[in-house]
Amino acid sequence: MEAGAVHMCATAIAVGAPMYNAGLYSDCACLYSDTAEQLLDQESLPESCIEALAAALDRAKGLHSASHRAWAMRLALDACLSYWVPDDVPVRMKARSVPKVSAVHRESALSCLPEDLTLVVLQHLSAVDLGVASCICSDWRRDANQIAEARLRAFRELPEGTAAVPCWARALRSYEELEAAVGPKPMSPWWREWASMRMEEVALMGQEAQFADPALFLPGGAMSIAALLRRYVNALSWMLDAGFPLTKAAACLLLSTHGTAALSRALREGSREYAASTHAVSEALLSRAWCLASPAPPTFASMHGSFGLASSDPAWFAFLEPDAAPGTRIRTSATILAIRDPASIPDEQGAITQPAEQGLASQVGCAPLEEAPLVCFHSEFAQGSNLRSLVQTSPNCYQLPPLASITLESVQPAGTWQACGRTVYRRCFVCVVSIAY
Numbered sequence: 001m002e003a004g005a006v007h008m009c010a011t012a013i014a015v016g017a018p019m020y021n022a023g024l025y026s027d028c029a030c031l032y033s034d035t036a037e038q039l040l041d042q043e044s045l046p047e048s049c050i051e052a053l054a055a056a057l058d059r060a061k062g063l064h065s066a067s068h069r070a071w072a073m074r075l076a077l078d079a080c081l082s083y084w085v086p087d088d089v090p091v092r093m094k095a096r097s098v099p100k101v102s103a104v105h106r107e108s109a110l111s112c113l114p115e116d117l118t119l120v121v122l123q124h125l126s127a128v129d130l131g132v133a134s135c136i137c138s139d140w141r142r143d144a145n146q147i148a149e150a151r152l153r154a155f156r157e158l159p160e161g162t163a164a165v166p167c168w169a170r171a172l173r174s175y176e177e178l179e180a181a182v183g184p185k186p187m188s189p190w191w192r193e194w195a196s197m198r199m200e201e202v203a204l205m206g207q208e209a210q211f212a213d214p215a216l217f218l219p220g221g222a223m224s225i226a227a228l229l230r231r232y233v234n235a236l237s238w239m240l241d242a243g244f245p246l247t248k249a250a251a252c253l254l255l256s257t258h259g260t261a262a263l264s265r266a267l268r269e270g271s272r273e274y275a276a277s278t279h280a281v282s283e284a285l286l287s288r289a290w291c292l293a294s295p296a297p298p299t300f301a302s303m304h305g306s307f308g309l310a311s312s313d314p315a316w317f318a319f320l321e322p323d324a325a326p327g328t329r330i331r332t333s334a335t336i337l338a339i340r341d342p343a344s345i346p347d348e349q350g351a352i353t354q355p356a357e358q359g360l361a362s363q364v365g366c367a368p369l370e371e372a373p374l375v376c377f378h379s380e381f382a383q384g385s386n387l388r389s390l391v392q393t394s395p396n397c398y399q400l401p402p403l404a405s406i407t408l409e410s411v412q413p414a415g416t417w418q419a420c421g422r423t424v425y426r427r428c429f430v431c432v433v434s435i436a437y
């Protein structure tokens with residue numbers, strides 16, 4: 001009787017907790033209530049458990065909130081488990097989070113679950129919940145990692161071996177976040193979206209006069225994928241030598257320079273129009289991030305202009321607000337492209353001001369002090385489950401996929417800071433980055 005009751009309680013909690021965390025309060029409450037009623041039908045149930053379950057069912061009937069009903073029943077199930085596991089530590093109620101479970105509870109209640117039932121439970125969990133489940137016991141950690149690996153391999157091309165990814169649940173989490181934004185990865189390749197994406201990019205960037213003919217972007221055209229890869233052959237060669245697969249190198253090279261505004265618009269609106277391209281560039285950069293041995297050096301991008309951050313992603317305008325202060329945070333919808341030397345970044349008018357004399361202290365970007373701000377990305381070693389560095393994609397260029405969190409650290413006035421040994425006469429927003437990978 002005791003083993004069966006423990007089995008029923010543990011199973012209900014294992015299935016119900018992810019339901020609650022996903023916002024399915026009513027379903028969770030019904031599951032707990034059904035379990036309580038089944039327990040009350042058992043023979044030889046201890047009197048204290050009968051009282052706790054009956055009182056919880058009566059109380060739940062009078063509660064209007066599904067969340068409160070779920071917790072009323074959950075506490076009763078915990079009380080029953082505490083009866084059979086005397087040394088168990090009571091669980092604190094914490095909304096929308098998986099409740100903590102003591103070591104004794106893990107080894108007694110959860111170990112009673114049959115292996116096939118455990119796999120059924122784990123297969124229904126999100127990546128975040130798989131990460132939580134992997135902390136319960138060694139068997140669940142093994143099963144959770146295997147499920148996360150199998151699920152991720154179904155969507156992404158990955159090297160063989162379980163060591164190909166540092167943390168499978170963490171990598172699956174980044175995919176699920178992207179899937180929630182633009183939909184699942186399509187079966188068709190990203191280059192099928194090239195012509196339509198480029199036409200939208202041209203319109204968004206106001207370049208219709210230069211690239212009005214759609215044939216330019218079709219196979220054989222001057223702005224086709226093949227034509228651009230020939231133009232960027234040196235950069236492509238560097239990426240291949242660095243270990244990028246050809247298709248991933250091409251995605252990073254072309255989509256980050258010729259499609260950021262269109263991809264950003266689709267992601268912000270939750271459109272699946274360019275899902276293949278968004279998945280391609282994110283997968284290419286995140287798979288490269290798993291191999292990083294050290295963070296990127298300080299890198300720079302312009303806030304405005306042809307390749308300006310705010311030109312393709314309006315989230316960056318938050319840093320230009322008068323009340324923007326250190327700690328202001330945004331979430332990007334476009335790929336970030338940054339370089340080491342701010343001297344080669346044009347201002348809003350497209351001009352690059354070079355030093356007037358070799359022997360004097362160099363003054364970079366002397367035209368409008370406040371109208372052509374820069375962003376400096378301060379990369380760090382990965383912390384926890386997040387990447388905190390841009391990814392190198394050429395000798396001078398670094399990138400970061402969309403859905404990154406950017407936090408403002410400081411604002412450096414024009415002429416008060418240096419880069420590459422030169423004083424830079426442009427305002428600079430110093431930021432740190434973070435993205436699940």
